[in-house]
Amino acid sequence: MFSGKSEELVRRLRRALIAKQKIQVFKPAADDRNPPELLVTRDNRELAAISVSNCDEMRAVLEEDVEVSGVDEAQFFEHELVDLVTELADSGRRVIVAGLDQDYLRRPFGPMPALLALAEFVDKTHAVCVRCGRSAHYSQRIAGGDQQVLVGDQEAYEARCRECYVPYSS
Secondary structure, rough: OOOOHHHHHHHHHHHHHOOOOOOEEEOOOOOOOOOOOOOEEEOOEEEEEEOOOHHHHHHHOOOOOOOOOEEEOOOHHHOOHHHHHHHHOOOEOOOOOOOEEEOOOOOEEEOOOHHHHHOOOOOOOOOEEOOOOEEEEEEOOOOOOOOOOOOOOOOOEEEEOOOOOOOOOO
């Protein structure tokens, strides 16, 4: 969290638009922090998006002539996303996915590990540790329960480095 994943996704998708490529952007309906029709970054950059609850909904609204598909917060989707992304890429579409590879307990998160294994290019972005200022690789939960999925922001999570990370207990 707080590492610029969505900002990088928006940057790449805007470049596709500059190249006059047709894009389609998806985000999980579970992430209700912003309007459902917008992907909004922490630095308030916006891009039109389609909010979907699952991969079946995403598949139902996919447009045939889209050249670049973007998926934000991919960790919140089911494992079927791996097959869908593979189908899209195999059909010649460029697919750009952003998401957390680990949950707050540093465990693999959703379909991300499989997506990382299949990806042709992987860029890991890192936040700044709120405790010491080093590069932060982990999402430290500071509030909430012990369920794996807890959509939240600074009220529930902090960016932490390995040395400053402490396993959360509710």
